[in-house]
Every structure is written in C-alpha cells, then in structure tokens.
Amino acid sequence: MGKSVVIIGGGIIGLCSAYYLQKEGHQVTVIDKSDMTSGASRVNAGIITPSHIISLAAPGMITKGLKWMLSSSSPLSIKPRLDIDFLQWSLLFKKASTHEKVAKSIPVIKNINLLSKELYEDIKKSSDFDFFYQDKGLLMFYQTDKAGEKEWSVGQRAIKEGLTVDNLTLAEVQQLEPEVALNIKGAIHYRSDAHMTPDEFMKKLLAYLQQKGVTIITNEEVLNITQLGTKVVSIQTHTQEIKADEFVLASGSWTPLLAKKIGIKIPVQAGKGYRINVKEKTGITIPAILMEAKVAVTPMNGFTRFAGTMEIAGINTHINTTRVRTIVKAAENYYKDLHIPSQDIENVDSGLRPCSPDGLPYIGKLTHCSNVTVATGHAMMGWSLGPATGKLVSELISEKKTSLDMTPFAPERYC
Template identity: 45%
Template sequence: MMKPETNRNENKEVAVIGGGIIGLCSAYYLHKAGRSVVVIDKGEIGKACSFGNAGYITPSHFVPLAAPGMIQKGLKWMLNPQSPFFVRPSLNLDFLLWLWSFSKKCTKQHTLNSQEAILDINLKSLALYEELNAEDALEFQFYQKGLLMLYKTDKGLKEEAETVKQANRLGLNAKMLSPIELKCLEPNIDFDVIGAAHYPEDAHIAPYELLSSLRAYLEAGGVEFIEHAEVTSFNTKFLSSGDSPADSSEPNTIVSAHYTKGAEKGVISADEFILANGAWSGQMGKTLGLKLPVQAGKGISITLNNVPNKQHAHATFDCKTPFILSEAKVAVTPFNNEIRFGGTMELGVLANQERRGISQNRIKGLLKSAGRYLPAFKAEHIDQSQFWSGFRPCSPDGLPIIGRCHPYTNLTVSTGHAMMGLSLGPISGKLVSEIITGSKTSVNLGPFDPNRFHSEGKIA
C-alpha cells in the first residue's frame, strides 16, 4: 500500500535540489548565512559526478570547453572507438540544438572573451578552498602542488606554450618544462614525454572526503538531507496569463516541490529553490517550463592502491604533482595511498536512454594512453570492473550557469560546470548564497547568467 503524501520541511527557507559539490557548497554558505536548508538528491549524497573525479582545483583551466578546433577533433575522434572524446549519435532534438549552439561558440573570439571570467572565478574558488581547509570542523586532504600538462607531440607542446603565454598575460604563474626540468620536479617517476607545462598555483583534494565532511558538518548544524528522492513536479504561483512560465514578464514563484522516495511521496515547501542537480538540470528545468541547455558528458575513472605491494602489479608512482596526459586527455591524481586515473568525454549519453554502462573501448583507450606516457604502468594487471563513471553537466558555451532564472523570482540555478565542478564548488555555493541573501556577489555574474541563452523569450 502506498504511503500517504506528507508535507515535509515546511519551515525550511531554502531547498537545494542536488547533493553534489555544488549543492553541498550552496547549503554550506547558506547555513553560514543563517538560513535553514534542506538538500534533496535522486541518489546518495555526494556519490554522483562529484565522487570519482580527478579532484582538481584548476585556475589553469581558463579555456572553455567550447574552444577552437573542438568540432574538428570531435569529428576525427568519432572514427576512433578508443578516443578520449566521443559524440554518441542521437536524434534527440535538445541534444542536436545543444551541438549546434556548441559549434557556434567554438571560436577564438569566444575563447578570448571567456578567459578572464573563468580564471577569476577559479581563483576566487581556490581562495575559498584555502579557507575551508583552515576550518577546524572540516577534514579533507588539500594539496597545492600545482598541475603538470604532459606532451608527446611537438604540435601539442607548441599549443600549450601559447596557453602558458596567455596564462602569464592574465597574471597566472605558468612555465614550460623540458624533460630534464620535469625530472628535477618529479625525480621518482619516469615519463615518456618531450616536455610539459607547469601551473604551480593549481591544487587538488580528495573529493569524497570533502563531501562527507561537509555533510557531517551540515547535519550537525540542522541541515536536512533527503536521499534517493526524485523531484517530480513543482507547485508554482503565476501572476500572468502567458502561454508558459517562460513567456511571462510578471514575477512568478515556486511554492513547493513534490518528490517520490520509493513508496513514499512528499512535498518540500521553501521560500527559495536552488537547482543544482548537474547533468539532470535540463530535464528538471522542463518541469518548470524552462529550457536549460545542459547535456551530460560522461567521464570514467579508476582509483588504484599506490602503496608498493606485490599484489598490486600495476606499478606504484611516487609523485606529488597531479598531471594530465594531454593529447590523451587523461588526468592522474595522487592521493595519500591511492592514485586516480580519469578521463574521456562522451556526449549524448542521456539522450540515448541514459547509458550508464562503461564502454570497454573507453576503458581500453584510457589504459593504453596511460601506458604510452608511463612506461612503468601495467595495464594488463588492472581490474577493469573497478572503473567508475559519472555525468558532467556541460553548457554549450563552456561556461557555468549561475544566477536567478527568469521568470521565477525565487529560483537560482547553478549548473553547467563541465570538468570544473569540483574546482568551482565553493565559489558557486558562495555566489548562490549571495544571490539569495541579496549581498554583493563575489564575481560579476554576467558571463554566467542563466538567461544568456534566451531566444525570443525562451532559453534555448
């Protein structure tokens, strides 16, 4: 027998939909601002995209995903089943519109226009990570060891040298390294590369440690969490008679959200709502009459024991600096006793009936790439069943989507962070808190405005 619908959390001021790094950081800063908060997630808190990523905090990543050459690379890589980037064919209209919009943004001018905004928000987030690390109530690994971009080709190295020059022009420390200089920085690991770029200001964390610590802190402070609960619909109040909410020029509000949790049904009432559920933001937006252009980009990773042991024949790596195998798009992160290999970008997965399985070709491609750059890596000893996958929320212009979302006066959106979700978690959460409390925002939100996609009154 179905349980009756119950009205929960009537006294909460803010409801956060999404329990990943963006949602938890939003809850953290709102809690600090004195707001009562409830967080609801369709799965287990912190176990989606935020769980198995590389853990990078990356001021170095100031070039948007929508950059010159991406379309050409995508078409080329589609012919290689083991490539790091793959667009899964689909006739889904939302996906096709997203690809069209993405292709229009892959220009040099868009890249130049976006760099300062992306770098600024990353540097602000790095500063907030330093503050979080100093909090006695939070415990997580935080290392500012920089980031290495490793190259095997002259073409790749030359392109990275231009990025380093641009980083320096923007005020970011960066320099190119020869193989000898690379060896001096990491003497205990052998790389088969012709050179590298070093970004010393980058940092990295153990992602799930932070998420778990944030949750424990917030629960102790009275923040409520509802897991394995799917938000299905909203109660809204409209002050106009437009054909749809997006057609309205009058203020509209969200009154409550309905959810299902197994056999249970419930309602969350709140003064403010935050949409921060990552790759599913576009689908959730549709229930509110909005079209948020967010598509899922599936990534994979595997975390290996990094303590010398005969039982772990994949080899261990005594390195301190995270590094990216650049042409292969594979990120490698050392933690205390583990090392994580992650990468690939597979678009069109949610448009294809939410393909959750991990492609064996993607796994083979990642492992093969690791062996090409790291001669000591023994791919044949890897248990491939231990690979993890997650869905990154990607916007068509490569910029996060953060701000109030027309026409609702009490809806704030924070999504579309792509590979920078972990990096931008704290600043995104702080911005959400500043928006809701009416404070001056820490960065200019213009480049990240959800309403920038409007076309004839609709988000497209």
C-alpha cells in the same frame, strides 16, 4: 532574517551551496534522487584548475569531435542522435566555438577558478573540518613538439592573465618527479593549480552539514514543481511535498529536466568521464594531464586516480570498456614503469559532467521564477568551481553584493 531553502542536487555544487547558505543563517534542505555516494562529484580528477582558461567550446573542437566520432577509443566522443535538445545544444556549441568568444571567456573562467581556490583554502584553514589538499600545480605532459608548442601558447596567455607558468624540459620534470620514469618530451607547469581527494571531501562536508542542522534527503526524486505566479511554492516527491522560500536547481546533467517543469530551457548535455583508482604506490606526487591522450592523473590520499574521456551520449551510465582500456594504455605509455592491476581496472566508475554549449556554468536567479536559482553546467570544472558557485548562490539568495559579475553566467542566456 533566514529563509527556508531547498537545494535539488547533492553533488559538490549543491553541498557547497548548502555550506554557505547555512552560514548565512538559512534553514537548508538538500534533496537528491541517489544515495549521494556516486556521480561526477565523487569520481572526478579532483584538480582545482585556474589553468583551464580555454573553454570546452574551443575553435576546432567540432571538427575534432566529428573526426573522433567513429573511434571508440578517442578522448572526445559526440554521439549524434535525433534529439531536439542535443541538436539545439550542438548548434549553440558551434556558435560559441569562435576565437572572439573564447578570448572573452578567459578572464571569466580564470577569476571564478581563483575565487574557488581561495575559498577551498579558507575552508581548509577553518575549524569546520579537515581534508587532503595539496598546492603543487599541474603538469601538462606532452610527447610531441606540436602538442608542447600549442600548450605553451596557452601558458603564455595564462602568464598574461597573471598566472605563474613554467616551460619545463624532461630533465626539469624528472627533478620534480624523481620516482617515476617518464616517456615525454617535456611539460608545461601551471603553478596555480591544486588537488584534493573528492570522495573524502564530500563525506566530511556532508557530515559537517548534518551536524549544523542541514536536512539531507536521499533516494527521493523530484517529480513535480508547483508554481504560483512568479514563484515556486513547493516540490513533490513520491513520498512528500516540501515547501520553501527559495529553491536551487543544482542537479548537474539532470537540471534541464527540472527546469522544463517550470517552462525554462537550459541547454546542457551530459559528458561521461571515467576514473580508475590505483591503490599500489606509483611514485607520482604532482597531478598531470597526459596531453595527447587527454587523461588526468592525480595523486590522492592513499591512491592515484587516472581519469579521462568526454563522452557526450545522453544520460546513461554504461561503462565502455574500450575507453577504459584507452585510459590504462595512455597511463602506462607516459609512465614507463607503471602497471595498473586488473582488479583496479574492473573497479572503474563513471560520472556525468553537465556541459553548457559555451563552456561557462549557469549560475543565477531566474527572471520569471524569482525564488529559483540555477547552478549547473560546469562541465570538467565542477569540482574546481564548487565553493565559488556555492558562495555566489548564497550571496544571491541572501541578497548580498556578489563576489563576481554574474552576467556571463546568466541561466537564461539561451532562452
């Protein structure tokens, strides 16, 4: 028998949860405080990343963050502030940044990414809606031998995990990308990855859900959550009260604020990233990461996207023009003939990625609120993990056997 389900959050995680829940016969409502035309789900690099087996909480990342802290052009910026949630998150991040914990998380990250890629391909094959999807892998461009050797060690670990990875010379890369002049020494090619156009997919998914009877409520913020005993009974916005059998907290970087309303602490920090869309033809056909600069390059449907930086500075949408210029400079350095027009730079946008301390998302039901499911903390893999997370959320609410072991994703693992 179908349940009434309210999903708070209309990003890729919320909408994918709605997609699988409605297929199971549930009556779904998605509510978002924005108009659902912006945010991290719309401005990300659009890469599906089984290759990203090393979590954000990698050994040495704290040291790098401290080293880069005072640089306004560094790829990672952690802005220190006297905020108890930030200080607790930082401590948990440091504790998670060990070789042992990172090694333990590798198969977990790989498996959920592979499941998600398979689900994207299932949606593509279905008659639900069509969208841009290309399976060309991901090139990790390096300009220094040190960066190349470091990435190849990751590539060799990925091979042990069953992924297909090639170590390419510059000449071999140029055979794959004949229309661009590259200023690199070589690349590690992860054949497992794919790419999409996020904004296009989000629009088509949203239209499909509305067509299937999913209620979409925009520009309404959840102000209060009413709990009776071990269950949430309703949410209140500034205009209405909505009751339901089940509730899903999938509001990205804002999820901890909602969780606090029911007495749960979910450590998440917002990591701001920027994107620049270049409409002129670039000749780029395969997604790439410019390794030393930590910039992602994705050929999308009708344009090329350049995205980058991880700026942990709380919830704010301020555009740091120095960081934007750093992305432009890196892109024009690696691609020798590339010139990004000023109007494209001026049309820059940003999004806030929800980062957990250990690099693993929170997906699961709460113990003291049995009808609340949490789905957040995906960091830079939110786009990649959308369908897998949505499928798992649907399986939990439908009381089915889950596609993956949920233990590593426990939402109360820091409570």
